[in-house]
Amino acid sequence: MTHDxxxxxxxxxxxxxxxxxxxxxxxxxxxxxxxxxxxxxTTVFGLPGQHALGMFDALRRSSLRYVGLRxxxxxxxxxxxxxxxxxxxxxxxxxxGPGALTSLPALQEAAAASAPVLAISSQVPTAGLGGGxxxxxxxxxxxxxSFRGVVKSVHTVRTQSQIPSAIEAAWKSALSxxxxxxxxxxxxxxxxxxTTIPVVTGGDAFPEELPPRPELTAVAADLxxxxxxxxxxxxxxxxxxxxxxxLRQLAERINxxxxxxxxxxxxxxxxxxxxxxxxxxxRHTTDFLEDADVLLVVGSGLGELSSNYHTFKPRGRVVQIxxxxxxxxxxxxxxxxxxxxxxxxxxLLETVSVREDAEAPERVRTLLTKVADRLAAQExxxxxxxxxxxxxxxxxxxxxxxxxxxxxxxxxxxxxxMGPGHMHSAQGAGGLGYGFPAALGAAVADPxxxxxxxxxxxxxxxxxxxxxxxxxxxxxxxxxIVDDGGYGILREYLTDAFGETTATELVRPDYVALAxxxxxxxxxxxxxxxxxxxxxxxxxxxxxxxxLPALLRMFAPTHLDQNIRTVG
Numbered sequence: 001m002t003h004d005x006x007x008x009x010x011x012x013x014x015x016x017x018x019x020x021x022x023x024x025x026x027x028x029x030x031x032x033x034x035x036x037x038x039x040x041x042t043t044v045f046g047l048p049g050q051h052a053l054g055m056f057d058a059l060r061r062s063s064l065r066y067v068g069l070r071x072x073x074x075x076x077x078x079x080x081x082x083x084x085x086x087x088x089x090x091x092x093x094x095x096x097g098p099g100a101l102t103s104l105p106a107l108q109e110a111a112a113a114s115a116p117v118l119a120i121s122s123q124v125p126t127a128g129l130g131g132g133x134x135x136x137x138x139x140x141x142x143x144x145x146s147f148r149g150v151v152k153s154v155h156t157v158r159t160q161s162q163i164p165s166a167i168e169a170a171w172k173s174a175l176s177x178x179x180x181x182x183x184x185x186x187x188x189x190x191x192x193x194x195t196t197i198p199v200v201t202g203g204d205a206f207p208e209e210l211p212p213r214p215e216l217t218a219v220a221a222d223l224x225x226x227x228x229x230x231x232x233x234x235x236x237x238x239x240x241x242x243x244x245x246x247l248r249q250l251a252e253r254i255n256x257x258x259x260x261x262x263x264x265x266x267x268x269x270x271x272x273x274x275x276x277x278x279x280x281x282x283r284h285t286t287d288f289l290e291d292a293d294v295l296l297v298v299g300s301g302l303g304e305l306s307s308n309y310h311t312f313k314p315r316g317r318v319v320q321i322x323x324x325x326x327x328x329x330x331x332x333x334x335x336x337x338x339x340x341x342x343x344x345x346x347x348l349l350e351t352v353s354v355r356e357d358a359e360a361p362e363r364v365r366t367l368l369t370k371v372a373d374r375l376a377a378q379e380x381x382x383x384x385x386x387x388x389x390x391x392x393x394x395x396x397x398x399x400x401x402x403x404x405x406x407x408x409x410x411x412x413x414x415x416x417x418m419g420p421g422h423m424h425s426a427q428g429a430g431g432l433g434y435g436f437p438a439a440l441g442a443a444v445a446d447p448x449x450x451x452x453x454x455x456x457x458x459x460x461x462x463x464x465x466x467x468x469x470x471x472x473x474x475x476x477x478x479x480x481i482v483d484d485g486g487y488g489i490l491r492e493y494l495t496d497a498f499g500e501t502t503a504t505e506l507v508r509p510d511y512v513a514l515a516x517x518x519x520x521x522x523x524x525x526x527x528x529x530x531x532x533x534x535x536x537x538x539x540x541x542x543x544x545x546x547x548l549p550a551l552l553r554m555f556a557p558t559h560l561d562q563n564i565r566t567v568g
Contacts, residue, residue: 022195022196022197026199027058027194028163030058030195031160032055032191033059033061033064035168037200038164041088041091042065044064044066044091045067045069045075045092045444047072047093049122050138050188051096051123051124051188052121054191055093055122067473069437069440069469070466071102071465072100072103073105074466074469075092076092077438077463079106079117080109080115080438080441081115083115083117084240087116087240088116088175089117089118089174090117090441091119091120095122095138096121096122096139096140096143097138097140100146100185107183108150108431109431110180110181112428113428114180114236114237116175116181118181119147119181120167120170120185122186123143123185123186124140128187129187151182152180154183155185156185157185160197163190164203166184169205170183170184172208176207176208177209177210178237179207211344221353224294224352224355227254229292229293230254231276231288231292232296233259233260233264233296233297234260234264235267235298235306237323238264241323244268246346251274252274253349254352254355257288259277259278261306262306263428266422270417270418273360274360276364276367276368277413280305280307281412281413281559282371283559284371284374284558285308286308290312294317295314296321297318297319297321297322298345299321299323301322301327301330301331302331303331308558317334319334320332321341322338322339323338325338375555378555378556382550383407383553385527386530386548386550387411391416391418393530393531397422399421399424399451400439400453400454401436401452401453402423403433403434403455403456403459404430404459405454405455406482406553408425408435410554411423411425411454413555424442432462433462435459435463436470437469438453450538450539452477452478452480453478454480455481456484457506458486460479460511461506467515467545470542471542478534478537478538479544480534480548483547484549486506488551492554512545512547520542521545522547523537527548527550
């Protein structure tokens, strides 16, 4: 009896001839780029280094497009964004030791945000592996150990014949739900040595699907069908699974209000009658969700930012759909369904009953009015006006990338992303410097539409060198820098906690003059002219910078004092 999986395609005569007569002059690095090309890669990011020269020399003989950034961490952020936008595993080529370690914050963000990044690093020569102190340049006792707690999987290569299979396995790991960064390391001598291994021409590394268990979705559908006050929290897993349409269909079928997490921005239409928008950092929303008798959580672990800093205490039944097994029921007891959001939502759509509830839209309107009233009492028109100006200036289909800055904290709650995958931030790991290099990666993925990056002046200094990258590749990224002369959010935190600040004030450059020194046009704007200046910059080909001197405030937190729920 023959099974389909027993069938092996016979090579053609041309393939046999090519395998028996590989072209001369190839080295181990060629096996890396050939495998990437065979898997469908078109673009790689990175930064060359002495031990990694074998990979970079091989790029010269390949059709892959190389995008080089000035700092490894920024290259990691760019690869992260490329992976988020395309859904493909974004290769990141790095060198040993300091180069590899400099990428760690970006890989932590990719892990927290489930962005598929395929990091491929060189290693010391094979003789130096094993933890001995041989004194090689860049030597670490165990380089991979620095990454095991960050990435999904680690793959160490010791011979050239292992390269294609190791990269294929890493590729599959990066893309399988939940996606995330992976780590491959190859010794310098393996990359540099000549090879007689045939040219890599095939690659099958399709990610494994993660369907829900049918008995669990049957229970979930029954709970949702019989619920009196259902509600839905939509996280980043909905966006990553391309499940926004199914989420909307389910919400409308059971008349359940939907709130999106910072990572789930755009997963549900902002102005939909059932949209609670994204005001998770508001006690009124927390109360609303606590009052749900059945709460469906899709693609979120209900972490700090998605639970109003762990003050959310659900009283009803929680159903959690999550692809990351480690996040399933990690914060609240639930009917846990370990599955890809798209497949689980489809299963619910096939089994849930239509639930009528004419009062649901009115309850949504009442909640949003309470939120608006609370904000109005705090006189935050400057901050709200800035977000409105950005929304008016940014084309509806253009993505935006936000650094860890006060305006981004506002955007998590108050910005209409206008669609799934249109707003990204570093809210997963929370490191500075994400916005601009990530926007560059998105522009590489799709140069046909302008991209917006938003940073504070503190975060901007982390990635200012990438103005050279933007200019070199003529990437259509407009960088809005909100200049308040320091780490604005830390200034607020320290003042609130201790009554004064420490280490938050910065001597900063003239950002307009600095951008122009890179050949990047720059404009100094004001709150009144921001919309027009941004619109002009976004419409201009190539990179641009808009600098906004402004001192912004955060809205008052509601997680510090539970009695705040009576306000508004």
